[in-house]
Amino acid sequence: MGGAIERDGALLGAALVEPEAAELIPGLPDDVAMECLARVPSRSHRAVRRVCRGWRRAAASEAFRRRRRAAGAAEDVVFLVQATPARGGDDGKGPSAATECALAAANLTTGEWRRVEGAGEGEEEAWGGGVPFFARCAAAGDGRHVAVVGGWEPAALCLTRDVRVLDVPAGVWRRGAAMPDSRGFFGCTGSGGVVYVAGGHDESKNALRSAYAYDVASDAWRALPDMSEERDEPQLVANPGRVLAASGYPTDAQGAFKKTAERYTTTTTGDATAWSSEGDMAPNTAETCLAAVGGKVWAVGAGKGGVREWDGGAWRDVADGPPGMKACVKAVGAGDGDGAAMFVFVFGKVEDGKQYAAWVMEDAGGAARWRGVAVPPGFGGKKKKLLRWKYWLNRRRAL
Structure with missing residues (x-):
């Protein structure tokens, strides 16, 4: 913003x-x-x-x-990593220096969208430029911090282990301890002041089973047990005490997304616990996104019956997808932490496939109700160029 x-x-x-x-x-x-x-x-x-x-x-x-x-003055703010409007063209051979990514904040209470500046405390700059391409962001779940993790540095043509932590009330950044290893297209989520990363692929495009937890307060990473399966491009969501890794694909079957999922139970002592299987629960389409809030896991897709809730053994239809949405790009659950005022924010493609829109799913007396969220110019335009770079990066890694 x-x-x-x-x-x-x-x-x-x-x-x-x-x-x-x-x-x-x-x-x-x-x-x-x-x-x-x-x-x-x-x-x-x-x-x-x-x-x-x-x-x-x-x-x-x-x-x-x-x-x-x-006082009723709390505001609901959702953060997304987005491409900023290009200041020039690209040659089609890779990421253009004219385009950057930035952390966008959508204030669902006031309707304001903005891009977060990169200044740290005093004169220190937390960012030397834009946010790295394909970086992941996650709210730490402590009501205060948002972490931007990893990504791709176009100038160096390599993955970065960098971590930046935004103190939201203060509006300032700090550098966090670097990720223990380089990885791209990993799952990322946060809960209880901890940011979790799992899966993705390494510099050689090998899918990963490893996972880590970053404690925002202590600025320290710790290794988690490996997942049972390789998961490149998994979906990762968290509820208090639980982290769920769903879908993704192995090294030898790129793009063949799995239906399997596994759960990690977090501990207050830091003791390692193994991942346990959740069976075939992952959405059967790449255009369906998972979100978690209030102890529940939701799958959000387009069309009739597009919203489902996981009851621990099967999916239960809850509502139709957002009106006018063609494909879900990102869904995130939010709430005040005590089980009240929970909602799911969704960002997705509209039916013409060229623009993006946003919606919020609210609980209206036990029934899901959608309301549209106005997306101002510069925050909902075409993303074809960034998507093409993703494919270019994958091709380059496979060489």
Whole structure:
């Protein structure tokens, strides 16, 4: 989102030097001042933090988040890695330097879409340019952090192990510990402050069974047990205590997506537990996406009966797919963490196959209900060039 965190001049001002015990807002009790700060829109939180040390501490606190929820000021924001509009053409031989990827944020509460800027704390730059092509992003599940992991560096023509972590309330990035190995087209998801990666392929296009967990707070990776099968381009979703790896394909059958899935049970102690089979549960089409929220796993596709819920042994039809959607590109579950206000955000191709649109599936008294999400220009255009690069990369790896 090119606009990044807007700086509200009324809030920004000059950095103040104040005693540690200064009131948040002169003349007001701190609890009343916190109520005022809690109602500041999220796009101005970075500016809030720059006013003074007291506001910085307040905006970073768990109490601030609780106040926002209690006041009805919490906002639902979904993050996606997208290609930015090209500033020039390409020669058809590979990724063009004129096109970049960026992290986009769609605020489903206010309707604002923007591209997140790359600045870190102070003068440090978290990004030297755009987000790497085909990078994965995942909310860590702690209500605060989003990680952008891996991808393809077009200048060096190689996979990257880089990790960047966005502190969403602060609007600043930091570099994270690099992935233990290089991999592309892996599954990525987050839960409980941990980002999980699994499967994908290595530099030689060999499909992988290995998986890792990245703890955002400690900035440390740990190896998980290997999956039972190689899974290139798997779908990875998480609910509290469980990570599900579905579909993907092995080295010797590229593009032949499996129906099998397996589950990893997370532990608070870090002890290794094996993956267990979920049988043939994966969607039978590459145009169906998995999403998880509130302990449930959903499959979202197009058309009649396009939305199904997994009950642990079989799929149950829930609703038709989003109106007008031709194919699902990405689905993600979201909610407030206590089982209430859950929804599924879907980004997909519309029926003409040239543009992209977005929808939200909400629970309306036990029945699923779709509402369209307006996608502004620059966020829903053609992606053919980026898709072609994916095929080019696969061909190059196979040489």
